[in-house]
Amino acid sequence: MTEELPVRRTQVERRALSRSALIEAAAIRLSAAGYAGLVLEQVARDAGYTRGAVYHQFAGKDELALAVVEWVAGLWDAEVGRCGKDQSEPDEALLAVARAHALFCRRPIAQVMLTLRIEFLGQDHPVGTAVADAVGDLETWCAELITQGRATGRIPDGPPAHSTASAFLAVLEAVGIHGGGQPPHDVELAERAARGVLGLPAVTGP
Numbered sequence: 001m002t003e004e005l006p007v008r009r010t011q012v013e014r015r016a017l018s019r020s021a022l023i024e025a026a027a028i029r030l031s032a033a034g035y036a037g038l039v040l041e042q043v044a045r046d047a048g049y050t051r052g053a054v055y056h057q058f059a060g061k062d063e064l065a066l067a068v069v070e071w072v073a074g075l076w077d078a079e080v081g082r083c084g085k086d087q088s089e090p091d092e093a094l095l096a097v098a099r100a101h102a103l104f105c106r107r108p109i110a111q112v113m114l115t116l117r118i119e120f121l122g123q124d125h126p127v128g129t130a131v132a133d134a135v136g137d138l139e140t141w142c143a144e145l146i147t148q149g150r151a152t153g154r155i156p157d158g159p160p161a162h163s164t165a166s167a168f169l170a171v172l173e174a175v176g177i178h179g180g181g182q183p184p185h186d187v188e189l190a191e192r193a194a195r196g197v198l199g200l201p202a203v204t205g206p
Contacts, residue, residue: 019057019067021047027068027109034119035065035127065116065127072112073134080104081138090149091200094142098172098194102186105176114173139165146198156199168197 009017025046029038038061040054047053058064083100084093104110113131120128142165149155158164171193175186195202 015057018047018049018053022049022054022057022064023067023071024109026064027072027112030065030068031109031111031115034115035061036119038065040064062126066130068112069116069127069130069134072109075109076101076104076113081141084145089154090145090152091154091198093145094149094168094198095191095194095200097142098168098190099187101172102175102190105186106183110176114177135169139169142168149198158199164197168194171197 022043026038026043029043029046040061041051043064044051044054054064058067080097080100080103084097087093087096113135116127116131117135120131139162143161146155146161146164146168150157150161159167172190175190175193192202194200
């Protein structure tokens with residue numbers, strides 16, 4: 001029997017792996033303790049690397065936090081936004097987002113955006129700006145879905161679309177905070193909350 005030799009990763013592959021591990025470790029820290037509680041030495045230890053590895057990958061705390069925001073936004077879009085984009089009707093798209101977001105909130109990184117948005121509220125800071133831009137894009141997309149749904153009669157008329165979209169995202173955040181990690185009721189509560197904000201009829205039956 002031939003013994004398999006261990007796979008030797010290239011320097012580029014090793015760098016990508018360490019970067020990914022550091023970003024995820026930083027995301028967990030940011031979600032729990034915010035930017036003020038982000039200590040680069042602790043991130044390195046959490047990821048299984050030395051302090052020098054962080055500075056080899058990132059110029060400093062801001063650059064690492066910005067990388068986390070980009071990573072979390074991309075992950076959310078792949079796991080949650082995609083569920084909405086797979087639906088043909090705007091109301092179903094929004095409800096799919098609500099359910100998928102509840103599942104996403106079971107992750108230890110789920111509160112990154114909310115934590116940073118609150119921490120940098122009213123401040124001129126690149127990390128706060130990046131979070132505000134990501135949330136703003138999401139709110140615009142939800143508002144467009146609400147407008148489309150109202151035009152076809154699938155979503156009843158109500159407050160302005162952007163105000164409704166903001167409320168829709170706010171209730172999803174609230175359910176994520178209080179129901180995150182508590183299956184299966186988190187998903188059910190997220191859909192009920194979404195239906196209430198959108199003016200859609202409640203689910204009937206078992």
